[in-house]
Amino acid sequence: MDTIPEIPKEEYILKCTSACAGCSDSLSLRYVLKAAGQDTVLVVPACCTSVIQGIYPNTAFKVPVYNIAFGAAAACASGMSNAFRAAGKKTNVIVYAGDGGTLDIGIQAMSGAFERGTDFLYICYDNEAYGNTGMQRSSGTPLGARTTTTPTGKTDAKKDIDAIIAAHNPPYMATACAAYPQDIFKKVTKALSFRGPTFIHILAPCPPGWRYSTEKSVEMGKLAVKTGMWVLYEREYGKLTIGAQSKAAMKKPLPLEDYLAPQGRFKGIDPKTVEILKQRITRNYARLAAEEAAP
Amino acid sequence: MKKIATGNKAVAEAVKQAVPGVVAAYPITPQTEVVEQVAEFVSSGELKSRYIAVESEHSAMAACIGASITGTRTFTATSSHGLLYMHEMTNWAAGARLPIVMANINRSLGPGWNIWAEHTDALQERDTGWLQVYVSTVQEAYDATLMAFRIAEHNDVLLPVMVNLDGFLLSHIMQPLDTIDISDFIPPCHLPHAIDVKNPAGYGGLTGPDQQFRFRWDIERSMRDSVKVIAETEREFARRFGRKYGFTEDYLCSDADVIIIAMGTLGKEAEVAVDLLRREGIKAGSMRLRWLRPFPNLNLKGKQVVVIDRDYSFGRGGILATEIMAQTKEDVFSVIAGLGGQEVTYEDIAEFVRKRRIGTEFWFGVTNHV
Numbered sequence: 001m002d003t004i005p006e007i008p009k010e011e012y013i014l015k016c017t018s019a020c021a022g023c024s025d026s027l028s029l030r031y032v033l034k035a036a037g038q039d040t041v042l043v044v045p046a047c048c049t050s051v052i053q054g055i056y057p058n059t060a061f062k063v064p065v066y067n068i069a070f071g072a073a074a075a076c077a078s079g080m081s082n083a084f085r086a087a088g089k090k091t092n093v094i095v096y097a098g099d100g101g102t103l104d105i106g107i108q109a110m111s112g113a114f115e116r117g118t119d120f121l122y123i124c125y126d127n128e129a130y131g132n133t134g135m136q137r138s139s140g141t142p143l144g145a146r147t148t149t150t151p152t153g154k155t156d157a158k159k160d161i162d163a164i165i166a167a168h169n170p171p172y173m174a175t176a177c178a179a180y181p182q183d184i185f186k187k188v189t190k191a192l193s194f195r196g197p198t199f200i201h202i203l204a205p206c207p208p209g210w211r212y213s214t215e216k217s218v219e220m221g222k223l224a225v226k227t228g229m230w231v232l233y234e235r236e237y238g239k240l241t242i243g244a245q246s247k248a249a250m251k252k253p254l255p256l257e258d259y260l261a262p263q264g265r266f267k268g269i270d271p272k273t274v275e276i277l278k279q280r281i282t283r284n285y286a287r288l289a290a291e292e293a294a295p
Numbered sequence: 296m297k298k299i300a301t302g303n304k305a306v307a308e309a310v311k312q313a314v315p316g317v318v319a320a321y322p323i324t325p326q327t328e329v330v331e332q333v334a335e336f337v338s339s340g341e342l343k344s345r346y347i348a349v350e351s352e353h354s355a356m357a358a359c360i361g362a363s364i365t366g367t368r369t370f371t372a373t374s375s376h377g378l379l380y381m382h383e384m385t386n387w388a389a390g391a392r393l394p395i396v397m398a399n400i401n402r403s404l405g406p407g408w409n410i411w412a413e414h415t416d417a418l419q420e421r422d423t424g425w426l427q428v429y430v431s432t433v434q435e436a437y438d439a440t441l442m443a444f445r446i447a448e449h450n451d452v453l454l455p456v457m458v459n460l461d462g463f464l465l466s467h468i469m470q471p472l473d474t475i476d477i478s479d480f481i482p483p484c485h486l487p488h489a490i491d492v493k494n495p496a497g498y499g500g501l502t503g504p505d506q507q508f509r510f511r512w513d514i515e516r517s518m519r520d521s522v523k524v525i526a527e528t529e530r531e532f533a534r535r536f537g538r539k540y541g542f543t544e545d546y547l548c549s550d551a552d553v554i555i556i557a558m559g560t561l562g563k564e565a566e567v568a569v570d571l572l573r574r575e576g577i578k579a580g581s582m583r584l585r586w587l588r589p590f591p592n593l594n595l596k597g598k599q600v601v602v603i604d605r606d607y608s609f610g611r612g613g614i615l616a617t618e619i620m621a622q623t624k625e626d627v628f629s630v631i632a633g634l635g636g637q638e639v640t641y642e643d644i645a646e647f648v649r650k651r652r653i654g655t656e657f658w659f660g661v662t663n664h665v
Contacts, residue, residue, distance in 0.1 A: 038492060038493075038495075039492050040492065041490055041492065043361065050500060050501065051501060053497055053500045053501070054497075054500070054501070055500070055501045055502070055503060056497070056500055056501060056502040056503070056506055057506070059495075059496070059497035059500060061495070061497065062495055063492065063495050064490045064491070064492060064495045064496055064497070064498070065495075065497045065498065065500065066361070066364060066490065066498045066499070067497070067498060067499035067500050068357060068360065068361070068387070068499070069357070069383050069384065069387055071353065071383075072353065072354070072357035072360075072383075072384060072387075074354075075319075075349060075351075075353070075354030075355075075357035075358045075361070076357040076358065076360055076361035077361055078319075078347060078349070078354070078357075078358045078361065079317055079319055079347065079357065079358030079359055079360065079361030079362035079363075079369070080361035080362060080364065080365055080490075081361075082317050082345040082347055082358070082362060083316055083317050083345070083361070083362035083363075083365040083366075083367040083369075084365055085345070086316050086317065086344075086345045086367065087316070087365070087367065091492055108350060108351060108354075109350070109351070109353070109354045109357065111350070112349055112350030112351070112354055115350070116347065116348070116349075
């Protein structure tokens with residue numbers, strides 16, 4: 001049932017960017033651009049991707065990139081998309097923003113753009129903290145994770161941005177994970193086939209932020225899915241389908257400790273907090289499975 | 296065509312004729328009538344634009360930026376807190392060299408909630424790289440808005456332009472308006488650095504100190520070049536449509552001993568005060584400052600100067616007075632009047648002149664040292 005997509009050889013990100021070793025933001029973006037192709041403009045608010053492009057007058061990206069202020073990406077894309085459509089152009093307008101720029105400072109502009117039915121794709125690559133500024137907590141940081149502003153572990157839960165997006169009833173939304181690039185490719189291709197606002201939320205493991213060694217980004221992403229900390233799904237016109245990888249994993253999820261132990265950010269996490277996380281995994285999946293089963 | 300219109304409607308009429316591809320705006324008193332009228336033109340099909348009803352002014356300017364970088368003509372309008380809320384993006388618009396035109400209906404800033412005329416809102420945008428013009432009549436609001444598009448989009452400028460109208464005193468009053476057939480007065484928008492997917496480029500990414508420094512200088516160079524473009528545009532407008540404008544509007548200045556300088560409707564009121572003072576034998580003149588950025592060269596040699604500020608920079612003084620003193624090296628009588636929409640009549644202005652004390656500051660209605 002799961003087909004392997006034909007992924008173009010064309011690269012839109014040049015080699016040797018200024019990304020950290022093991023960066024899964026750029027890994028994800030590589031496949032996003034392969035799916036989107038040349039007729040694409042990226043709108044990027046302040047985030048790791050602002051840095052990864054390189055320093056003026058050079059750029060490592062082979063599509064136009066419009067950098068914009070932290071809270072303004074969706075609004076900027078909204079103007080751009082309208083201008084392109086008014087000129088009869090089908091150019092893909094893709095926001096590529098981090099969790100801070102999406103869940104925190106950019107949420108108002110994003111909500112507005114979704115409510116107005118803007119014809120664009122909004123991708124949030126989520127490394128669960130403000131990576132560019134040195135790993136401060138964002139509302140995407142999970143409960144119990146240490147960041148530079150939660151030195152003893154975050155006491156609040158991760159914001160459920162997907163539920164907030166779902167409340168805007170976009171024609172298409174999905175979760176994805178940097179460890180599954182073919183899945184990213186397929187979902188971006190699909191998202192761009194819709195008219196109107198679409199959303200993809202990519203979990204992007206981050207070696208310096210999550211404090212694991214740089215070769216383990218793909219492994220971390222897979223562990224997130226296999227433990228149920230991250231569930232892959234799509235919602236098309238409100239109809240939810242859980243991804244095959246998550247379905248298979250959740251038949252017998254790996255113990256959450258397998259995901260937490262290799263990450264320095266969870267070092268010394270309180271066992272009670274681990275229990276809360278485990279309960280949330282169970283409830284979250286049960287909620288999604290029930291939604292999928294509903295007519 | 297002659298009609299009667301408010302300042303706000305006059306702006307909307309000009310926007311209709313300039314045909315921006317995208318208008319993005321958020322409502323705020325006393326600007327609302329501008330965006331309502333534009334939205335009506337769009338929905339009736341009289342104006343072929345995309346109207347984006349954004350959820351904030353920050354997003355209004357961000358949407359204009361996103362539209363403008365594709366090479367599309369863009370317009371927005373705001374006021375007071377709306378302008379301040381978009382402050383981050385007004386800087387971005389100028390830095391990105393985007394010829395966005397915005398009408399700002401000058402209004403006081405909270406707290407308290409005060410919706411009446413004051414210039415402090417626009418003057419807090421003084422250093423952003425926007426050109427700023429202040430108008431005083433409904434006709435001028437229309438004419439200046441039309442010219443703003445041509446000036447902003449001129450390839451020697453490529454900076455955004457803000458057209459300022461006094462809240463209520465001009466935005467909501469009715470005056471005669473003569474609309475014109477602009478024909479090719481505003482050439483098609485050509486943005487040399489517009490996004491081109493076939494020739495991809497990065498915009499506004501990481502920039503080192505030396506390059507950033509050069510970009511800042513480029514803004515200033517264009518601001519200086521805009522002086523010539525403004526003069527040319529206003530000359531061409533006068534030649535084609537018969538209405539003359541300049542950096543200042545001078546009324547009986549040449550033989551005057553004392554010159555009143557103010558912006559917006561106060562500058563118009565000052566002309567009436569001049570007539571009154573002349574009847575009393577005081578040789579007064581009025582120099583209404585129209586363009587605040589770029590700031591014009593004012594020749595005030597041998598004149599006594601009374602500056603009326605409908606604004607203030609706390610801890611420094613009236614913003615206009617400070618600018619004029621810095622530029623002309625002349626001392627002035629600085630009057631602070633009209634804040635929060637305080638009523639200032641031509642008789643009040645005449646009294647400022649009669650009781651002027653050069654080198655001092657006077658808060659109308661607060662201090663009694665006149």
